[in-house]
Amino acid sequence: MNIQNMILTLQKHWSDQGCLLMQAYDVEKGAGTMSPMTLLRSLGPEPWNVAYVEPSRRPADGRYGENPNRLYQHHQFQVIMKPSPDNIQELYLESLKALGIDPLKHDIRFVEDNWENPTLGAAGLGWEVWLDGMEITQFTYFQQIGGLEAKPVSAEITYGLERLASYIQDKENVFELEWTDGVTVGDIFSQPEYEHSKYTFESSDTDMLFDLFSIYEKEAGRAMELGLVFPAYDYVLKCSHTFNLLDAKGVISVTERTGYISRVRNLARKIAKTYVEERESLGFPMLKDKEEASNE
């Protein structure tokens, strides 16, 4: 099964479970979690079921397109179900079957992995799902988002598409994976992988990046002051990506990291809080049972 068909299969599977199919978000980010479709929408009481593909940039993982397993940018298939249904694990395992993975021929395990994104004041408990020792999915029950308690709890399922495809297509090298018949990942992504790696590790202007971080941070704060949560959040994402570029270049230490993270976290907290307040002032429009709820 090529990657394109994998995506279509997953979309069909989760669409059948009542998920909205959304598109990738247009600001650089390290993970599908950081899309506002997950991060903001998983806040508050409104039900939310969504699935989308997210191109995810991890500057530190760039390998000039030379390493068969590492990418500057990979693709995640992201699912959010709020509140998490009781059979969420079974729904997930069925999606693997839909992709042609027969659990009787493999070793599929849920291995504890508690996810935390301190930058976004977000934390969850769950697992990484192992397929014959390979992590193919991150499975998380959100407990806290933007410093707020996640209530109800969302289940987040994040498939690593290239990882999964390397299994399904039985390829050793990520660049040989077929995106669609006759077109490989290498055809599409070799050049950007090389150029982004070179830029990240060698050519990026460190001073400029430090400046940009401050500028984005400031603008996020300003937008926040004006009560504009979505634009403010976009700038937080930009801060985060800029930080990742600096971090990949090895110019930020563990302790310094704490300082940067706490700066962004404070913004993220404000955004989360304001987002929920705004939804509330709108009467939580997606809350189906809101009339019953308000009658209680």
Place this chain on the structure above:
Amino acid sequence: MSKTVLFEIGLEELPARFIDDALVQLEDKTKQWLDDLRLPYETIATMATPRRLTVKIEGLEEKQPDIEEVAKGPAKKIALDEEGNWTKAAIGFTKGQGKNVEDIYFKDIKGTEYVHINKFIEGEATKNLIDQFKDVILSLNFPKNMRWGDKQLRYARPIRWLVALYGDEIIPFSIEGLRTGNTTFGHRFLGKQVAIDDAENYEKIMKDQYVIADVILRKEMIEAQIEKLAQDKEWKILVDEELLNEVTHLVEYPTVFYGAYSEDFLVVPEEALITSMKEHQRYFPVRSQEGELLPYFVAVRNGDENHLDNVARGNEKVLNARLADARFFYDEDQKTSIEQSLEKLSRMVFQEDLGTIADKVKRTVKLADAVSDHLQLDKASKQQVTRTAEICKFDLVTHMVDEFPELQGIMGEKYARIFGEDDAVAQAINEHYMPRQANGTLPETVAGTIVSIADKLDTIVGCFSIGIIPSGSQDPYGLRRSAIGILQMLDKQAWNIRLETLVNTALSMYVSLGLPNRSEEEVAEDLREFFHIRTSYLLWEEGVAPDIVEAVLANGIQHVPFTKEKAKLLASKRNDENFKSTHEALGRVLNLAKKTNAEEVDKNLFENETEQVLFDKYQRITPVYEDALSKHDTVKALETLGTLAEPIHAFFDHTMVMVEDERLKENRLGLLNLIAKEVYAFADLNAVQWKQQY
């Protein structure tokens, strides 16, 4: 009659690290619960897999034992009125006991007759009590709890089913809307949903569903399979207990298999290969009989033998990919010289107020050099110390340490050798992180020890100078462990250096850099207290009694091994009858000396011979005593002090110290104070709880 009872909590995959402790709790709490309910039973067995926590109680009696007891009521004269009718008091009492007045009889207690009633409490049926097990389920504590869906409950992982059986009957209760039943789930893929017909048959039914519920049994299955594989292949499979436990808790039905990785990766230091296999993949590494690392690994599948080749192949692919990364990092790191790496340290912040790692390294070099000078090391050794201190942190910017943080120092040593550093320096780079855990290995080399001490001391004094002081569970920089490490190294090396000298050197360095935003005196006092407590812990751990610890630390920590020697000697004197006279004499001196600051003695003010004798003796022994102290000759020092006992006793027999005449009083106190100072240099003997009777 008795029955078997079964409770199974069906969970989404429980973290492996939670399980051992959960089982202990489950057993203890079930036991406590049954005891509280006064329900007799024969055995409690606990079982667990990633998806279930189970307790099976065998031989549980069907009801509580009946209770017969006698209740004592009011006195007869209160229970009956003048006409011989029962009073309200008597009626009230019987009602309160669930009885009536016909049941009353009288019994004489110390000459007064009282109302009594025989009570018989029939034991409650087990069936009516046993649904309270819900409380046991909810009382389990886990290291981390979570919520799920729109539920309020916080638990280790979501609860998905509950089995509660009293023999073949369902015990009805519910948790968060989830009702108990007799239905459980087998292995996720090999098993199916199944009913437990009777609590007795649990293990067998589960086994048919590819679930080995008993942890020990599962572990033994893994061990036996590994053992067989090792024999077949003539391998040594590195099974460490911790990993074996974890793997046992990751599977419901274990099947051991092996795989291979490319020999090309064997050029990578084996520490990195082993870390990759064990920490990241939960594989057991393989060595030849000769101890050489072989390009194989052993793993455990959660399932049966079918399609095992496919599983092995998948795992090989994953490990090869991981090792390819390690190889890439290893090769890449060798393209960057130590000097280039060191430059990057100036962009790594150690701590916002304490500067970069490069700043830290500069301070460490300075401190390490100061220690070298103090120890009067030869030139070659001094150079090794300086070089080690200069480059000890360079591997922090390597890819390998970034990927495997636990290899810091270890990779530093490897790369240092590759880059042609002196062997001793390379080894010392690794050693400067020691001890890596509580009571871990200490550095062997002089350079490793000095730089380790300097590095840790810099962190401790630096943190204290900006007010980062460990409190309660807060110790983000591991300062307590570092302090213990310093003390252990000083103890091991027995160098002629006092802890206070080291701490003061570090503090003055910080003061000269203008760093502390607190007053030097405050920081010094906090450090003194901190090290005092750490040393106390260390001595307690080694079995020194608290009073002795207090005695030997009265004058500071000083020379660590000497302080320990003193503690041991004093401990042996505590019950020594021959030492009684000495500690009494010296103790009396210490008490009186507290009343003065005088340190001057005028012989012309002596009124009797014992004063003169004591003073002469003091002057004669002082050089001998101080010499023994400086040579850390504990026995000689104490013996020498002991020779003062007789003249002291004689002095007190003939001399009144607290006299009216101030001049005379101060002169005598002055003499005692001089002696007291010498005693304190050894220990505060009055802190010791001496044996009183022999």
